[in-house]
Amino acid sequence: MDDSSKRDRIQRYRQVCRELGERCTAQRLVILEAVLELDNHPTADDVFSAVSTRLPTVAKPTVYRTLEHLARVGAITKACHPGNVARYDSRVDLHHHLVCLHCNQFVDFENETLDGLAIPDTSDMGFEVTDFRVQLRGICRSCQARAREGDSK
Amino acid sequence: MDDSSKRDRIQRYRQVCRELGERCTAQRLVILEAVLELDNHPTADDVFSAVSTRLPTVAKPTVYRTLEHLARVGAITKACHPGNVARYDSRVDLHHHLVCLHCNQFVDFENETLDGLAIPDTSDMGFEVTDFRVQLRGICRSCQARAREGDSK
DNA sequence: TTAAGTGCAAAAGCTTTGCGGGTAG
DNA sequence: CTACCCGCAAAGCTTTTGCACTTAA
Numbered sequence: 001m002d003d004s005s006k007r008d009r010i011q012r013y014r015q016v017c018r019e020l021g022e023r024c025t026a027q028r029l030v031i032l033e034a035v036l037e038l039d040n041h042p043t044a045d046d047v048f049s050a051v052s053t054r055l056p057t058v059a060k061p062t063v064y065r066t067l068e069h070l071a072r073v074g075a076i077t078k079a080c081h082p083g084n085v086a087r088y089d090s091r092v093d094l095h096h097h098l099v100c101l102h103c104n105q106f107v108d109f110e111n112e113t114l115d116g117l118a119i120p121d122t123s124d125m126g127f128e129v130t131d132f133r134v135q136l137r138g139i140c141r142s143c144q145a146r147a148r149e150g151d152s153k
Numbered sequence: 154m155d156d157s158s159k160r161d162r163i164q165r166y167r168q169v170c171r172e173l174g175e176r177c178t179a180q181r182l183v184i185l186e187a188v189l190e191l192d193n194h195p196t197a198d199d200v201f202s203a204v205s206t207r208l209p210t211v212a213k214p215t216v217y218r219t220l221e222h223l224a225r226v227g228a229i230t231k232a233c234h235p236g237n238v239a240r241y242d243s244r245v246d247l248h249h250h251l252v253c254l255h256c257n258q259f260v261d262f263e264n265e266t267l268d269g270l271a272i273p274d275t276s277d278m279g280f281e282v283t284d285f286r287v288q289l290r291g292i293c294r295s296c297q298a299r300a301r302e303g304d305s306k
Numbered sequence: 307t308t309a310a311g312t313g314c315a316a317a318a319g320c321t322t323t324g325c326g327g328g329t330a331g
Numbered sequence: 332c333t334a335c336c337c338g339c340a341a342a343g344c345t346t347t348t349g350c351a352c353t354t355a356a
Contacts, residue, residue, distance in 0.1 A: 009325075016340070021331090023329085023330055023331075023334095023336065024330080024331095024335080025329080025330070025335095025336065027336085028336090041284040043320090044321080045319095045320080046319080053285075055201060057337095057338080058155055058338085059319090059329085059337070059338045059339070060338095061321085061322075061323085061337085061338075062336085062337055062338070064320090065320060065322090065336085065337085066250070066336095067332090069243050071254075073259075073293070076237035077254075078254065078257075080233045080234050080235050080252060080288055081233050081346085082231035082232070082233050082239075083206060083239075084237060084238060084239040084319070084320090084345075084346075085237060085319090086235075086236075086237040086320085089201065096282045098275060098278060098282070099233060100280075101224075101230075101231065103259070103347060109171075109273075109275065109278070111273045113214070113271075113273060114270075114273065114342090117267075117270065117287070118266075119267060119289065120262075120263065120264045120267065120289075122251060122289060122291075124293030125167065125260070125262070125294075126297075127251045127253075127289070127291055127294065128291045128297060129290065129291035130290060130291045130294045131224075131289075131290045131291065132287055132288060132290060132291070133288045133290065134270070134277060134285055134286075134287050135286045135288065136232055136272065136273075136280070136282045136284075136285050137282065137283060137284045137285060137286065138275075138280055138281045138282035138283045138284065139277065139280070139281045139283070140280055141278075141279030144279075144281060174356090175310090176309095176310060176311065176355055176356075177355080177356095178310095178311065178312080178354080178355070179313070180311080183310090196345090197345080197346080198344095198345080199343095210312095210313080211312090211313090212312070212313045212314070213313095213345095213346090214312080214313075214314085214346085214347075214348085215311080215312055216312070216345075217345090217346060218311080218312085219311095222311095222334085235320075237320075237343085237345090238345070238346095239346085240343090
């Protein structure tokens with residue numbers, strides 16, 4: 001993410017903290033900054049590593065707690081994916097994902113037609129929908145290659 | 154899931170095993186049957202509990218290995234969700250999910266308009282897409298209620 | 307018959323908790 | 332000031348691994 005968007009996002013987070021009466025600590029800011037720089041859906045451990053290089057005193061439980069906090073206040077989002085480790089998404093805007101069902105990797109996918117999708121009525125489910133994502137499920141390039149290798153053996 | 158669909162699915166699984174040269178063991182059949190009966194995206198542990206009542210000798214690692222196996226051969230699917238435990242989906246057909254970003258719960262959502270969505274071209278990403286899901290993200294009924302309670306305090 | 311599958315026990319990995327001390331507002 | 336937050340250590344889950352035994356085909 002470029003520097004000016006990053007500054008914007010951090011600024012907006014400070015604002016949200018003020019509104020909600022949440023504390024804006026040095027740890028929280030460093031962790032948010034790290035997520036914004038780690039583009040591809042980092043795990044808590046990825047974030048911990050990145051944070052350790054710039055503020056080595058930050059503890060792992062703080063990273064876990066802070067990531068949940070940041071997601072709760074909307075500064076980042078939780079990623080939905082087929083793996084079994086929590087992953088976070090620095091993006092909060094509308095976008096979509098290509099999901100590999102072989103290796104569980106997933107990458108961002110931009111598409112205006114998908115963005116234009118009308119959100120259906122979900123009131124009878126008691127659900128208040130604010131947003132959506134389309135997951136395109138299939139097989140990534142490297143898993144296709146691996147499958148071809150397997151065939152030829 | 155009703156009995157006749159269940160029988161169909163098990164039958165189809167036997168067929169796939171024959172084609173792929175995979176072994177069709179008693180454990181695999183019991184585990185598949187359990188997933189088909191557990192409608193709401195069970196975890197490995199949910200499946201283990203269900204299986205234990207009917208074939209108590211099945212070990213937990215077998216459940217883990219078998220669920221991966223069943224997903225690999227397409228008898229079930231992995232669910233994509235914001236939590237950090239692997240969850241499986243007995244459904245392999247086109248459907249969608251309502252995802253609660255507060256409590257990580259998610260439920261099935263049927264909608265023909267969403268089903269009709271054209272899959273965009275992803276060849277430039279090297280991705281072979283076979284399927285898709287739309288995640289409608291928001292807040293579920295009980296989390297809304299909890300939020301209202303919180304407000305009034 | 308025999309390679310794939312299973313059970314067991316143990317290890318490894320991820321996440322949460324409790325608590326004393328620190329600090330933003 | 333003081334309620335909220337953090338670091339530490341430890342516990343609690345979930346998932347994987349290695350190996351000897353069993354079994355489907």
